[in-house]
Amino acid sequence: MRFPFFKKKSKKQRYTVAFYNLENLFDPERNTKILDKDYTPNGTKKWTVERYQRKLNKLSKTIVKIGAEDHPYPPALIGVAEAENNSVFKALLDTDALDDLDYGFVHYDSPDERGIDTGLIYRKKFFNVLHSEPFTLLVDNAGGVRDTTRDILYVKGELNKELVHVFVNHWPSRRDGGVETEYKRVIAANEIVQKIEIIKETELDPNIIVMGDFNDDPSSKSMQILKDDASLFNPFETLHIPHSKGSSVYGNKWNMFDQILVSNSFFNYQKNTHSFDSAAVYDHTSLKEKKGKYKGSPYRTFVSDRYLGGYSDHFPVYTMFSFNS
Structure with missing residues (x-):
């Protein structure tokens, strides 16, 4: 699924920015x-x-091809x-598909009880990390007990020498409804809105990218807060067709x-x-189930404890950026 927002007058250098839930x-x-x-040789899986x-x-071969329909080079x-x-992370970047591409990574262990984190x-070659830190998400369950969920990863860096602020998210699940x-x-x-406000105290029109598995659709209250209170543009609002198109199935x-x-600062053509x-x-x-009642849905690694040997229960998503030279 693609939705182009601009027709370019001339060919420009392009860069892919992606997000992928790797499924456990x-x-x-x-x-x-x-x-x-469970994820040990003697465990249930x-x-x-x-x-x-x-x-x-499988994941590494997918990563290098994300956005290939729009741009022949691996994501930045x-x-x-x-x-x-x-x-x-090291094992993933050491695979044959990624080893020669000189990828680096940013990761922090989070309080998540299962130990699954963002990164x-x-x-x-294209991105230089200037600063990174995890922001702890303080939320409680209904009974007042702390929900030890994933941190929000914040990375400040230079994409082709242009300053960019990136937030990587995996928000609390819908397991309890x-x-x-x-x-x-x-x-x-609201936590992200506050962090963006802090950035705006020292930068007039900062470049913001907020990505993740939000466990909410574009129309959900939380995503509308990012759109309205943080003045972010969400291209996936147009792409989502409930019940028929999306990034995961439940x-x-x-x-x-x-x-x-993305922030509105990315809607410009300045040099x-x-x-x-x-x-x-x-x-x-290649990422889809080929037959049966789940045909067309993401080809996942497990269904409960039954091993399928697929990729992930989510499709990757991506955005394309043009560099104005």
């Missing part, structure tokens, strides 16, 4: 500090080194969710939980700046 990218080693027992390596290879930035630790993968847990994602949205309903929002061009879901045939 655990290494097979037991870590007693988190709930990863029988998560062996061979299965782990197979998943790494890829935000990810559901990665366990530094080890899996940012970047091509060092979409309406019942909505307040958690509203808190997350209960035979398509959701667009994976999104990338040495980036302009937003288009957005899409990367739903290549």
Whole structure:
């Protein structure tokens, strides 16, 4: 699915910025500090080194092709969710598909009880990290007990020497009900609004990219807060067609939980700046179930404890930017 927003008068240098929920990218080693027992060789998933390596290879081959319909080169930035630790990031970047592309990564261990975190993968040739930190998301469950959810990853850097602020998110799930847990994602949205306001205290018109698995659709209250209170543009609002098109499926309903929002500063053509061009879901045939009642949905690694050997239960999403030289 693609939705172009601009027709260019001349050919320009283009860069892909992507987000991908990797669906439980655990290494097979037991870590007693988190709930990863299922993802070990003797666990319920029988998560062996061979299965782990197979998943790494599948994900890496997908990452290099995200946006290939619009641009033949691998993404400059890829935000990810559901990665366990530094080890899996290193293993992913050491795969044959990614090894020669000189990618770096930013990752912090979060309080999430399962140990699945967000991260940012970047091509060092195009992106220079100036600062990074995790923002702890303080939300409680209905009973007043702390929900140890994922941090919001913040990275400040230079994309082709232009200053950019990137927020990578994996917001609290809907496991206990979409309406019942909505307040958690509203808190997350307001947290980002506050961080953007702080940035604006020292920068007149900052370049902001907010990406992630938000566990909410573009029309949800939390996403409308980002749109209205942070003045962010959400191209996936147009792309989402409830029940028929999205980035993931739950209960035979398509959701667009994976999104990338950008600040209005990217709608310009000044020299040495980036302009937003288009957005899409990367739903290549290789990433889809080929038959059965789930035909066309993401080809995932597991359904419950049954191993399928696929990629992820989410499609990657991406945005295209043009560099004005």
